[in-house]
Amino acid sequence: xxxxxxxxxxxxxxxxxxxxxxxxxxxxxxxxxxxxxxxxxxxxxxxxxxxxxxxxxxxxxxxxxxxxxxxxxxxxxxxxxxxxxxxxxxxxxxxxxxxxxxxxxxxxxxxxxxxxxxxxxxxxxxxxxxxxxxxxxxxxxxxxxxxxxxxxxxxxxxxxxxxxxxxxxxxxxxxxxxxxxxxxxxxxxxxxxxxxxxxxxxxxxxxxxxxxxxxxxxxxxxxxxxxxxxxxxxxxxxxxxxxxxxxxxxxxxxxxxxxxxxxxxxxxxxxxxxxxxxxxxxxxxxxxxxxxxxxxxxxxxxxxxxxxxxxxxxxxxxxxxxxxxxxxxxxxxxxxxxxxxxxxxxxxxxxxxxxxxxxxxxxxxxxxxxxxxxxxxxxxxxxxxxxxxxxxxxxxxxxxxxxxxxxxxxxxxxxxxxxxxxxxxxxxxxxxxxxxxxxxxxxxxxxxxxxxxxxxxxxxxxxxxxxxxxxxxxxxxxxxxxxxxxxxxxxxxxxxxxxxxxxxxxxxxxxxxxxxxxxxxxxxxxxxxxxxxxxxxxxxxxxxxxxxxxxxxxxxxxxxxxxxxxxxxxxxxxxxxxxxxxxxxxxxxxxxxxxxxxxxxxxxxxxxxxxxxxxxxxxxxxxxxxxxxxxxxxxxxxxxxxxxxxxxxxxxx
Numbered sequence: 001x002x003x004x005x006x007x008x009x010x011x012x013x014x015x016x017x018x019x020x021x022x023x024x025x026x027x028x029x030x031x032x033x034x035x036x037x038x039x040x041x042x043x044x045x046x047x048x049x050x051x052x053x054x055x056x057x058x059x060x061x062x063x064x065x066x067x068x069x070x071x072x073x074x075x076x077x078x079x080x081x082x083x084x085x086x087x088x089x090x091x092x093x094x095x096x097x098x099x100x101x102x103x104x105x106x107x108x109x110x111x112x113x114x115x116x117x118x119x120x121x122x123x124x125x126x127x128x129x130x131x132x133x134x135x136x137x138x139x140x141x142x143x144x145x146x147x148x149x150x151x152x153x154x155x156x157x158x159x160x161x162x163x164x165x166x167x168x169x170x171x172x173x174x175x176x177x178x179x180x181x182x183x184x185x186x187x188x189x190x191x192x193x194x195x196x197x198x199x200x201x202x203x204x205x206x207x208x209x210x211x212x213x214x215x216x217x218x219x220x221x222x223x224x225x226x227x228x229x230x231x232x233x234x235x236x237x238x239x240x241x242x243x244x245x246x247x248x249x250x251x252x253x254x255x256x257x258x259x260x261x262x263x264x265x266x267x268x269x270x271x272x273x274x275x276x277x278x279x280x281x282x283x284x285x286x287x288x289x290x291x292x293x294x295x296x297x298x299x300x301x302x303x304x305x306x307x308x309x310x311x312x313x314x315x316x317x318x319x320x321x322x323x324x325x326x327x328x329x330x331x332x333x334x335x336x337x338x339x340x341x342x343x344x345x346x347x348x349x350x351x352x353x354x355x356x357x358x359x360x361x362x363x364x365x366x367x368x369x370x371x372x373x374x375x376x377x378x379x380x381x382x383x384x385x386x387x388x389x390x391x392x393x394x395x396x397x398x399x400x401x402x403x404x405x406x407x408x409x410x411x412x413x414x415x416x417x418x419x420x421x422x423x424x425x426x427x428x429x430x431x432x433x434x435x436x437x438x439x440x441x442x443x444x445x446x447x448x449x450x451x452x453x454x455x456x457x458x459x460x461x462x463x464x465x466x467x468x469x470x471x472x473x474x475x476x477x478x479x480x481x482x483x484x485x486x487x488x489x490x491x492x493x494x495x496x497x498x499x500x501x502x503x504x505x506x507x508x509x510x511x512x513x514x515x516x517x518x519x520x521x522x523x524x525x526x527x528x529x530x531x532x533x534x535x536x537x538x539x540x541x542x543x544x545x546x547x548x549x550x551x552x553x554x555x556x557x558x559x560x561x562x563x564x565x566x567x568x569x570x571x572x573x574x575x576x577x578x579x580x581x582x583x584x585x586x587x588x589x590x591x592x593x594x595x596x597x598x599x600x601x602x603x604x605x606x607x608x609x610x611x612x613x614x615x616x617x618x619x620x621x622x623x624x625x626x627x628x629x630x631x632x633x634x635x636x637x638x639x640x641x642x643x644x645x646x647x648x649x650x651x652x653x
Contacts, residue, residue, distance in 0.1 A: 005066055008061075059107040059194075091342075092340060094180075095183060273342065290333040360424070369397050372387070385619040403509040409634075440598075443580060447578045457569075459565060493577065525559075528558045576588055586598070595611075596620055
């Protein structure tokens with residue numbers, strides 16, 4: 001669109017032109033937040049009137065030039081928002097629009113008090129980081145240079161507390177939680193942030209996020225900013241935003257769809273369908289859908305089978321590219337769940353996408369860990385097994401981040417999940433019913449109250465113990481199923497086992513087969529961390545088991561009490577501790593209740609809580625269970641190879 005010259009209160013006037021986006025005169029793309037209300041003054045476009053929203057009205061008035069027209073691309077104007085078919089068609093080109101723009105203007109709204117100081121602080125921080133990167137290339141000890149950078153920036157922030165408070169408030173602006181803004185920034189070659197007439201490189205502004213986020217006090221408050229910090233890191237010179245997937249670089253991708261859904265869970269969208277559609281242009285599967293037909297888990301990427309798969313993926317990609325080049329709209333290899341279609345309702349979009357994520361190779365159920373009910377699933381308007389990505393996260397994921405193997409095993413199964421009525425192409429006969437195989441573990445006997453924990457608050461560990469066990473934590477002695485002290489099993493459960501220990505040491509499990517050495521190390525660390533907590537709470541004068549106390553004290557020597565508390569805050573937040581009829585301890589979702597069944601579903605990394613109904617089950621959510629054989633798939637091996645427990649087909653609605 002051409003925005004004609006004007007100033008002040010002059011009417012906004014523009015004209016639309018159809019162009020070949022890859023072969024046109026330079027233009028700028030606008031990235032902004034829509035808002036809800038309509039502006040009091042409409043936009044004149046080619047002789048007609050278009051009602052626009054106040055934020056866009058303000059942005060265009062500051063962006064238009066006083067004496068010449070300006071070439072812009074603005075979605076609210078350049079796409080007929082009232083035409084569903086056009087929206088569906090144009091959203092496929094959104095990535096290219098921002099990719100080929102000369103620059104993207106990130107409109108952050110009107111000035112606020114101290115905004116000039118905020119921009120100056122960001123510029124200073126960015127210059128220090130740039131100097132750090134240059135020094136790392138020249139110095140023999142880049143780690144020391146990096147630590148010096150952190151010290152300098154910390155001193156600057158401590159000396160400018162008022163500016164830091166204003167910067168924190170600034171990052172609370174709506175722009176930083178809008179889902180479409182992520183793709184617009186990621187694919188752009190250059191982004192500038194504007195507040196009225198002030199302008200700064202957007203990456204310079206993002207360079208301060210890590211320091212701001214350290215000052216957040218609630219568990220999930222900083223998650224959108226954590227994701228923006230990741231974008232900042234990926235966009236730095238010398239860094240590549242081409243992650244490796246089974247050895248293959250996916251051009252333009254930030255991560256897999258599942259990882260992006262995790263990272264953007266707390267972002268917002270005016271249209272709930274856009275929580276998925278907005279990620280297709282920056283994800284592995286969205287950009288290279290044939291990968292969904294050939295991805296498998298490998299513990300050794302250099303194995304013969306892994307190398308063979310890599311070559312097969314390259315062949316499939318080459319075939320798909322040649323077929324797609326035969327004409328427009330072919331899109332060979334793309335499942336319909338990966339196509340943005342505004343003719344489909346929210347439930348259908350989410351349902352088809354969830355089925356696709358389970359059905360695609362190698363048929364894992366990680367996507368079910370995204371189900372986090374905040375209200376009664378029996379009264380929901382759609383099936384209980386579909387994640388509601390339009391709702392913010394209510395708990396940290398346990399099973400969807402690459403750890404644990406409860407429903408997997410080392411057998412030579414071509415696929416892990418056993419799904420019924422779930423074709424890779426075509427429609428299910430009963431689309432709202434999820435039918436899949438697994439086995440029963442036990443039934444929940446009792447649950448604690450909800451663990452609501454703030455970052456600066458002490459976790460209510462002993463209060464939860466009192467609710468479930470009912471004896472004094474500091475003096476009683478009970479043994480768990482495996483013979484260890486019950487307090488230890490209880491505390492290890494609250495930190496989600498080795499996952500909690502990995503968290504406070506800054507380690508992330510990959511979505512491939514977890515390395516056994518990492519597993520062993522962090523399992524031991526979890527034991528030591530729990531021992532550090534238990535020994536700090538036991539009363540030596542009243543605890544009558546000196547040998548057990550001595551053993552715990554020895555284990556606690558290599559433990560971290562503060563690390564343990566952080567792990568509990570992360571993984572027990574908004575969860576309940578539960579005890580089963582057979583004596584298993586675990587942590588489950590906020591809606592888990594007495595009588596719910598704990599089951600393992602083939603292809604799931606963790607056990608799940610299901611609620612039995614007369615002729616079906618309701619999906620409640622993922623759980624952690626303190627049992628090594630269950631969490632690491634040994635029991636599943638016994639079920640699949642030796643019929644150790646009966647296999648059950650669960651029908652979940």
